[in-house]
Amino acid sequence: MKRLVYTDNAATTPISKNVYNAMQPWLTGGFGNPSSLYGLAWDAKRAMDGARATVAKGIGCDPDEIIFTGGGSQADNLAIKGFMPGRTAKGRKHIITSKIEHHAVLYTCQYMETLGYRVTYLDVDAQGRVDLGQLRREISEDTALVTIMAANNEIGTIQPLAEIAQIAHEAGALFHTDAVQGVGHMPIDVHAMDIDMLSLTAHKIRGPKGIGALYVKKGIDIVPLVHGGGQERGKMCGTENIAGIVGLAEAVRDATARMDEILPRVQAMRDRLVEGIMKIPYTHYTGDPVNRLPGTASFIFEAIEGEGLIMRLNNEGICGSTGSACSTGSLDPSHVLMAIGLPHEIAHGSLRLTLGEQNTEEEVDYILEKLPQVVETLRSMSPVWENGKPNMTAATELHAH
Numbered sequence: 001m002k003r004l005v006y007t008d009n010a011a012t013t014p015i016s017k018n019v020y021n022a023m024q025p026w027l028t029g030g031f032g033n034p035s036s037l038y039g040l041a042w043d044a045k046r047a048m049d050g051a052r053a054t055v056a057k058g059i060g061c062d063p064d065e066i067i068f069t070g071g072g073s074q075a076d077n078l079a080i081k082g083f084m085p086g087r088t089a090k091g092r093k094h095i096i097t098s099k100i101e102h103h104a105v106l107y108t109c110q111y112m113e114t115l116g117y118r119v120t121y122l123d124v125d126a127q128g129r130v131d132l133g134q135l136r137r138e139i140s141e142d143t144a145l146v147t148i149m150a151a152n153n154e155i156g157t158i159q160p161l162a163e164i165a166q167i168a169h170e171a172g173a174l175f176h177t178d179a180v181q182g183v184g185h186m187p188i189d190v191h192a193m194d195i196d197m198l199s200l201t202a203h204k205i206r207g208p209k210g211i212g213a214l215y216v217k218k219g220i221d222i223v224p225l226v227h228g229g230g231q232e233r234g235k236m237c238g239t240e241n242i243a244g245i246v247g248l249a250e251a252v253r254d255a256t257a258r259m260d261e262i263l264p265r266v267q268a269m270r271d272r273l274v275e276g277i278m279k280i281p282y283t284h285y286t287g288d289p290v291n292r293l294p295g296t297a298s299f300i301f302e303a304i305e306g307e308g309l310i311m312r313l314n315n316e317g318i319c320g321s322t323g324s325a326c327s328t329g330s331l332d333p334s335h336v337l338m339a340i341g342l343p344h345e346i347a348h349g350s351l352r353l354t355l356g357e358q359n360t361e362e363e364v365d366y367i368l369e370k371l372p373q374v375v376e377t378l379r380s381m382s383p384v385w386e387n388g389k390p391n392m393t394a395a396t397e398l399h400a401h
C-alpha cells in the first residue's frame, strides 16, 4: 500500500474513533426530529442539549450562549451579518478586522462595505501580529465590532485576544474572534478573555465537517442568518444535524480536555520538523516563532513554486499546502503572505505542514528525508536558481512579466 503522511491538519482532520462512536447511534436508530413530540424526538433533543452544554464547557460559556451552525464559515457570517444591523440604529457602522483573516471573515467584511458599512483592515507585522497601536488609533465611537482571528490558519500566529477585547470594550465596541484554529490548540475561556462572540468548527479538531458553533454572549442581540422554523433561537433555522452536533461536542470535549497531553507532544514533533527543514539553504520560517499554534510549521523556500512542491510531495505520499497562487487561479500569493510583507517572488515558494496528534516521530523522519530532496530537484529545474543560490534579479523579472 502507498504510504500516506497527512500533515495538513489546518485544512481538515480525520474523525477520531471517539467522535465516530458518539455520532453513530444518531445516524441510524436515533433519527428523530428534536422538535417533534414523542420519545424518539425527546432522545434527539436530550442529545442536543447535552452536546450544547459540552461545547459551552469547552470554551467557558453557558449552554444558551451557543448557536449551532453549519461550520466555521457560517459562524463567522452569522456573527458579522447578524450583529451589525442592530448597531446601525445606535449610529455605529464601523467594523475593524485584520488583513490576515480567513476569507469567511474577510469577504463578509467586503460584502458589508457594499451595504454601506465602513471597514478598517488592520496591518500585521512580519510575524503576523496585528498592530494594536493602529487598532487604538482607528477605533472610535462609530466602531461597532472588532473581529480578529484567534490564530492564523496559514502561519499559525496567535493574537493577543484579551488585549484586543479590552481595547474594543473601552471604545464601546464588541469583540468577535474566529477561533476555528484556536479551540483545542490553545487555552480559550470566553469569560476570562472577555470575548463577546466566538466561531468554532468541528472538522479542524477531529470532528465531522459541516458543523460548528457561534458563541454569542448573553444580552447581545443578533438578527437571523437563516430564517425558518425557529431552531437555534431563530438565528440559524433548519432541522438540526443531531449526529453532527453530537460529533462536534465530542470533538470539543476531547480536544480541550487533552490539551496538556497532546499539545506538548505535537509541538515537540513540530519543533524537530522545523529544525530539520531549516537546514535547507535559502529557507525562511514564517509566522511568530513563539506565539504560534503548536502544530504549524510554515516556510518559504526561495526559487521554487509552491504548487510544484505540493505535487512532488504528494508523489511521496505527503499532504501539505501552499499559499502560492496558481491553485486559487489568481496571480497573487495568499493575502496572508502579502500582509506579512513577503516579496512576491519569494512568497510563491510557501509550504505549510500542520501536525496533529495522529502524526508520529517516524513520519517526521520520513518528511525530513523526502522534503530536502524534493526542494533540491525543483531548484535544479528552476530558472531562478543558479550556482547553488537564487538569482533574485531573474526572479523579479520572471514575476513582473
Ligand SMILES: *Cc1c(COP(=O)(O)O)cnc(C)c1O
Pocket (backbone or CB within 6 Å): 010, 011, 070, 071, 072, 073, 074, 102, 104, 149, 151, 152, 153, 178, 180, 181, 201, 202, 203, 204, 210, 211, 212
Ligand atoms: C477552516 C477555517 C474556517 C472555515 O471553517 P469551515 O468549518 O470549513 O467553514 C474559518 N476560519 C478559519 C481560521 C479556518 O481555519
